[in-house]
Amino acid sequence: MTEKPDIIQVAQALNCLPEKKSGNRYQGGSCPAGHESKHGRCWTVYEDTQSCYCYDCHIGGDVFELIKAALKCDFKDTLHWAEENGLLSGNGYNEAHYQELRKVHQILTDTAIFFHSNLKDSSHLKQHYGLSEETIQQYLIGFAPLDKHALKKHLEDKGHDIADIRKTGLLGKYDDSFFQGQYILPYWHNGLVKYFIGRQTPETPDWKHSKYDKLPVYDIVNNDVFYGEDSIRGKDVVYVTEGVTDCLAALQHSLPSISPVTTQFRKADHPKLLSLVKGKSVFLIPDNEENEAGMKGAQETLAFLKNNGVEVCIITLPRPAGQEKIDFNEYVRDQGIKAFHRLVEQQTPPGIADLICDVSQFISIEFPEKQNIIHPWLSESSIDMVYGPRGVGKTMFIFGVLCAATTGEPFGAWQVNTPVPSLYLDGEMAPQDTQNRLNRFPSLKKPGRQPLIIYCDAQMNQHGLPRANLLDDEWRKRMKQILLANDIKLWVADNIASLAPGTDENSKQEWDPVNQWFLELRFAGITTIFLHHANKDGGQRGTSGREDNIDISILLDKPKTYVPEDGARFVVKFQKARIEQKYLSLITDTEFSLETDEKDNYLWTYGMVKKQHKTQVLTMLDEGMKARDVAMELGINESRVSQIKSEAIKDGLITEKGKITPSGLHYVQKTKVRAKVGAKI
Numbered sequence: 001m002t003e004k005p006d007i008i009q010v011a012q013a014l015n016c017l018p019e020k021k022s023g024n025r026y027q028g029g030s031c032p033a034g035h036e037s038k039h040g041r042c043w044t045v046y047e048d049t050q051s052c053y054c055y056d057c058h059i060g061g062d063v064f065e066l067i068k069a070a071l072k073c074d075f076k077d078t079l080h081w082a083e084e085n086g087l088l089s090g091n092g093y094n095e096a097h098y099q100e101l102r103k104v105h106q107i108l109t110d111t112a113i114f115f116h117s118n119l120k121d122s123s124h125l126k127q128h129y130g131l132s133e134e135t136i137q138q139y140l141i142g143f144a145p146l147d148k149h150a151l152k153k154h155l156e157d158k159g160h161d162i163a164d165i166r167k168t169g170l171l172g173k174y175d176d177s178f179f180q181g182q183y184i185l186p187y188w189h190n191g192l193v194k195y196f197i198g199r200q201t202p203e204t205p206d207w208k209h210s211k212y213d214k215l216p217v218y219d220i221v222n223n224d225v226f227y228g229e230d231s232i233r234g235k236d237v238v239y240v241t242e243g244v245t246d247c248l249a250a251l252q253h254s255l256p257s258i259s260p261v262t263t264q265f266r267k268a269d270h271p272k273l274l275s276l277v278k279g280k281s282v283f284l285i286p287d288n289e290e291n292e293a294g295m296k297g298a299q300e301t302l303a304f305l306k307n308n309g310v311e312v313c314i315i316t317l318p319r320p321a322g323q324e325k326i327d328f329n330e331y332v333r334d335q336g337i338k339a340f341h342r343l344v345e346q347q348t349p350p351g352i353a354d355l356i357c358d359v360s361q362f363i364s365i366e367f368p369e370k371q372n373i374i375h376p377w378l379s380e381s382s383i384d385m386v387y388g389p390r391g392v393g394k395t396m397f398i399f400g401v402l403c404a405a406t407t408g409e410p411f412g413a414w415q416v417n418t419p420v421p422s423l424y425l426d427g428e429m430a431p432q433d434t435q436n437r438l439n440r441f442p443s444l445k446k447p448g449r450q451p452l453i454i455y456c457d458a459q460m461n462q463h464g465l466p467r468a469n470l471l472d473d474e475w476r477k478r479m480k481q482i483l484l485a486n487d488i489k490l491w492v493a494d495n496i497a498s499l500a501p502g503t504d505e506n507s508k509q510e511w512d513p514v515n516q517w518f519l520e521l522r523f524a525g526i527t528t529i530f531l532h533h534a535n536k537d538g539g540q541r542g543t544s545g546r547e548d549n550i551d552i553s554i555l556l557d558k559p560k561t562y563v564p565e566d567g568a569r570f571v572v573k574f575q576k577a578r579i580e581q582k583y584l585s586l587i588t589d590t591e592f593s594l595e596t597d598e599k600d601n602y603l604w605t606y607g608m609v610k611k612q613h614k615t616q617v618l619t620m621l622d623e624g625m626k627a628r629d630v631a632m633e634l635g636i637n638e639s640r641v642s643q644i645k646s647e648a649i650k651d652g653l654i655t656e657k658g659k660i661t662p663s664g665l666h667y668v669q670k671t672k673v674r675a676k677v678g679a680k681i
Contacts, residue, residue, distance in 0.1 A: 005082055007050045007063040007191060014070040017045055023254055024048040024231075025138065032070035033057055046138060048231045048251070051191035055137070058117070061109050062191025064102075075102065103164050104220045107155060108193040111170060112186040114154050115142025115179075124201075125183070129245045130333030135252045140186055144179035144198060146205070151177040169216035170196075180205055182213060185244050187225050194225045197244060224269070227259040229276070238277050240284045240301070241328050242294050249329035250285075253337045264297030267366050270304055274368065277305065278525065279484035282312040283344060289325035303365060306355060309524040313347055315340075372417040373405050373490060373527065376583035377552055377574070380418075380489065381522045385547065387532040387540045388556030393568030394531045396594050397556060398424070398492050399441060400604055401529070405490050406450040407443045412572075412590055412606040420489035423453040423482075427468055427498030431459040440602045453486060457498070470500045470514045480517075483526055491521075495531035505542030515549060551578040559591060560635035568594035615668050617644045621658040 011017035011026070018029030029043035031054040042056035045066070052069075053060035059069050067078045119142045125131045131141070144151070152175050155165050165171060170178055182198035198213040217223055228247045232238045235256040241247045247259035258276070260266070265273055284301060286294035298314050305312040319326045332340055371380040378384065378401070388394050404411035408419040426434050434456055438444060444452065457468045469475050470493065483491060493499055503510045518528050534555065535541045547553055553576035562569060574587045592606045620630045627645070631638040648654045653664035660668065 005063055007045060007052065007066060008047055010063050010066060010082075011045050011052070014067065016043065016066070016070050018043055025134075031057060031059070032066070033059055033072075044138075048233075049138075049188045049191060050230055051188060053113075053140070058113050060113065061106060065106075065191070075099070101220060102192075103160075104167050105192040105194060107160050107165055107168050107170070108186070108196070108221070110155060110158050110160070111151065111168075111196075112140040112142060112184070112193045114151060115144055115184040115186075116140040117142070118145050119143040119183075129329045130249055130252075131245075131329075132252060135248060139188065139248060139251075140193075141248075142184040142186075143201075144177060144182050144184050146181050146203065148176035148180055151179075167218060167220055169218050169221050178215065179213060180208070182208070185227075185248075187223075187227055189225045189229055195221065195223050199245075224272070226269075226273075226276070228257045232256040232258060232276065232280070235280065237281045237283070240282060242285065242287045242297075243327065246285065246287075246328035249332055253332065264294075265301050270366060271368050273301075274305065274308055274310070277310055277312075278308075278487075280310070282310055283347070284312065284314045285317065285328050286314065287325055287327040288317045288319040303355065304367075307365060307367060315343055315347055317343070371420075373420055374401065374411060374414050375417050376579050376586050377414070377577060378405070378490075378527065378529075379551070380420075380527060381525050382527045382551040382578075383518045383522055383549055384527070384529045384552040384554070385532055385540065385550050386529060386554045386556065387534050388570065389534045389558065392556045392558060392570050393594065394556055395429075395494055396437070396568040396602075397570070397572070397592065398494060398529065398531060399437065400592075402452055402490075402492065403441050403443045406452045407446060408449070409443055412592065412604070413586065419450045421451045421453075421487050423455060423486065423488045423491040425455040425457070425468060425491065425493050425499070427457050427494055429456070429458065431456045431462075437602075440596075440600065442599075442601045451486070453488070455482075467501075468499055470496075470517075471503060471510075473513070476514075476517045480521065480524070483521070484524065488526060490527045490529070493528065493530040495533070497533060508543045508545030511543055511546055515545070519549060547576065550576065552576065566593065568592075614644050614648075617641055618648055618654055618660055618664055618668055621645060621654060622660040622664075624658075 008017065008026070014032065016029065016032040018026040020026065020028040024047045025044055026047070027044040028041040029045075030041075031043045033054065035057055042054050043052070044055070045052045051060065051062055052066045059065065064075065064078050064082075067073075067081060068075065071077070071081060073081070116137075119136070122131075122133065122136050122141075125136060125141060126133070135141075152162075152165065152171060155170075156162065162175075166175075172178055179196070179198045181201060181203035183201055185197050185199065186193040187195035187197075196215040200208070200211050200213075214223060215221060227244045228251055231251055237256060239250050239255045239257040241250055241257055241259045242264070244259050247257045250257035260269065282305060284298040286298035288294070295314070295316075302312055302314055317326050317328065317331045328340075373379060386394055386398060400411050402422055402424055403409065404414070404416050406419055406422050408416045410416060434454070438454070443449070455468070461467055466475070468479075482488075496505075500511075500514065518530075521528055532546070533541045538555065538557070540546060540553070540555075552574065555573045555575050556570040557573055559569065559571055570592060572590045572592060577584070577587055579587070590606055592604055595603050595605055597603050616634055617630055620633065621627075625633075627638055627641045631641045634641075645654065645658070648664065649656060651663075652661055653667055654660050
């Protein structure tokens with residue numbers, strides 16, 4: 001299972017969504033459990049945290065807990081109901097593992113409810129942090145009682161098994177509570193609690209010296225969730241605070257916010273952070289303190305995000321004279337949220353002078369490793385060109401690439417390292433033709449693949465939308481938004497002639513805006529493949545400037561023995577390849593042929609051209625042909641034929657007179673078997 005159903009949608013379907021909405025919460029409804037409560041206004045559903053809670057009977061949790069309460073069923077029936085109503089997406093799940101996770105996360109959620117019920121005095125939270133009663137209730141901020149066995153007793157009374165409770169890290173060696181006499185801040189994610197930190201209070205036992213206590217990390221419970229993660233889902237702007245209480249204050253004022261578990265993001269968290277904020281505007285709000293610890297951490301985060309194409313800047317909170325430190329919740333508590341919004345408006349993004357650095361610092365910056373999509377030639381953040389004569393099969397070749405890139409299945413001898421969400425832009429075909437072609441690739445119908453989004457220009461135009469146009473700046477901006485919004489890592493533009501109408505193909509100046517946009521996509525982590533036509537001499541048509549910034553240039557060339565009846569049959573020739581030298585043997589000339597199986601589905605076969613030449617030379621020599629005639633037939637040099645013959649005699653494949661030996665016959669029969677895509681020959 002890859003995605004939970006939306007809790008608002010489910011609550012509406014089950015008639016248990018309260019009518020009154022305030023901010024991100026629907027409140028004042030009757031609990032679906034059906035009990036009597038004062039005024040029938042105990043039920044609240046939270047859109048931002050995808051959670052629910054009854055302030056009378058204290059049931060709550062994620063969307064599945066809502067379904068269980070409304071239908072009065074167990075978890076298995078809950079899943080069945082969600083599936084039957086089309087509310088689950090994905091291709092299955094490991095039920096045993098998922099059940100174990102849910103047990104642990106439900107224990108953590110019940111613990112949050114218990115700690116919240118023990119918060120008898122919230123005045124310090126309100127006065128010191130500026131938190132409202134609504135915020136304290138929504139996020140179930142609590143207090144861990146000093147009775148070290150109270151939590152264990154409560155959870156066992158709720159029906160939780162002691163073995164499952166111990167998996168959470170909530171209990172110490174002697175089953176005493178890990179948290180005692182502390183404010184408790186639960187980390188919510190998708191409607192359940194995944195983690196806790198405790199904040200020291202005057203009642204905290206002396207042996208607990210730390211200002212903050214973090215729940216111990218185990219196999220199931222870990223601290224890989226950022227505080228406030230759910231609040232930034234679908235938002236264009238993200239605020240990053242230094243601490244959890246700052247994040248709570250930001251969430252209280254409807255600012256989509258996250259906070260790291262520690263005072264700054266660990267390097268190990270950088271890839272996750274990048275995936276969450278890619279395509280968004282990010283404002284970092286560090287504490288302003290004399291030792292500048294918070295600012296230094298923010299600058300590291302800024303450099304990482306900026307170097308990965310994220311729009312990001314630091315908001316510096318004004319620190320009053322004589323005050324050692326000010327953080328976000330103090331600033332907003334004393335100055336008000338409007339003052340903070342004015343700071344944001346006045347903030348100037350960092351310039352070149354802020355980001356350039358000495359080589360020693362630059363080489364220590366932790367950039368995320370570039371991922372190979374199809375090894376070894378198609379990588380993340382690359383710009384690639386596929387060209388060839390008209391009718392050679394460029395579109396069919398790219399469909400093969402996209403099938404591999406989204407399903408993880410090999411394409412020819414090339415293995416897929418990282419399947420990625422992809423998009424195909426068809427600039428010339430009728431939608432019926434594109435649909436018919438795609439429908440004959442069976443791997444695209446298998447569950448579990450990454451998305452392959454189809455942008456059919458003809459279909460869009462039939463609906464009155466303007467044509468796709470690489471030369472149009474407004475279209476490029478909209479297209480980039482589409483790519484980022486759908487988390488596309490690979491997209492294909494098919495083809496330049498259709499998508500750049502009216503341009504002088506020989507003009508580098510006219511191509512340059514498109515080239516700069518491709519670079520912009522590269523910096524955003526998106527790989528571009530564009531299809532183009534070959535000229536009469538076999539090179540790509542038009543300006544050579546089109547090749548200046550590309551990583552891979554592939555020519556699809558017709559074999560010497562090609563006849564029109566062969567259809568999509570071509571040799572893949574890498575004309576330019578920015579790959580490591582040790583992998584060059586993997587991109588030697590390879591012949592591909594598109595065939596059909598018994599169900600009329602497409603099936604690729606392939607073979608290395610050098611191996612095919614050797615087989616053909618041996619067969620022709622055995623038939624009595626002269627070396628000169630063999631060379632002319634195959635379109636290779638006569639010296640190459642002589643070389644193959646000499647090596648074959650040495651290896652015992654043919655005799656001095658050119659007759660195939662039994663060993664040679666075995667070699668020919670083996671290599672004549674043209675492999676299906678994905679098999680090795």
